[in-house]
Amino acid sequence: MQLPAGLVQKCLRSIYGFAGECVPILGTVELETSFGERSANRTVLVLYTVVDAPASYNIIIGRLALNKLGAIVSTKHLCMKFPVGRRVGSVWADTHVAQRCYEDSLKVEKYTPTNEVNILDLDLDPRSHYEREGPYPAEDLKEIQLGPKRERITKIGTTMSQKEENLLIALLKANYDVFAWSAWDMPGVDPNFMCHQLSIEKGAKPIAQKKRKQGEEKREAVKGETRKLLSAGFVREV
Secondary structure, eight states: OOOOGGGSBOOOOEEEOTTSOEEEEEEEEEEEEEEEETTEEEEEEEEEEEEOOOOSOSOOOOHHHHHHHTOEEETTTTEEEEEETTEEEEEEOOHHHHHHHHHHHHHSOOOOOOTTTTOOOOOOOTTOOOSOOSOOOSSOEEEEEOSSSTTOEEEEESSSOHHHHHHHHHHHHHTGGGSOOSGGGOOOOOTTTOOOOOOOOTTSOOOOOOOOOOOHHHHHHHHHHHHHHHHHTSOOOO
């Protein structure tokens, strides 16, 4: 259409066809468009969407433009009429041109969507381990030592005043024994208060679940955690 480059506005959207094909939009441009003959014509602003797609026609007038024009379209008579003041404007189609456009449309190759459209690379393995789960802190943190052992540390925020920080550290050190530093610091819950019980049918035949293959590093980690639970009395062999 030989339009100035600055007249076409960018548009980062796509158009989806009847068969699901996706055509990216190159841009949009708003132009004054005249309909009808000289004796009865109207000019309205029409927003055109520019795409690079093979077709036997150059322009499609959509519903928004037809509604703005107040047009009535008859496909049987190949005619469109619209009000022009007290008169009626008309746009007639040529049956030979319409037939030729239809025949040409059958020769146009179908648009092949690119492979990068609607492709999601997701890892749906529920056993995946992430480096971090949950929200990140809203401020920087620093470590402080609470107990006599070096490994007994916790983290506090850095946005407090020095007085507030000293009070918080003193409070944490005075109550450092309430922290569960290891499995031995968690004596458990009284079974009379709460108890987890497995629903097992005594007469059922025991079936051993097939072991999942694990690497040497994971096996050693499982053995270490099991030993900790056994030593703390959390679990026992049955």
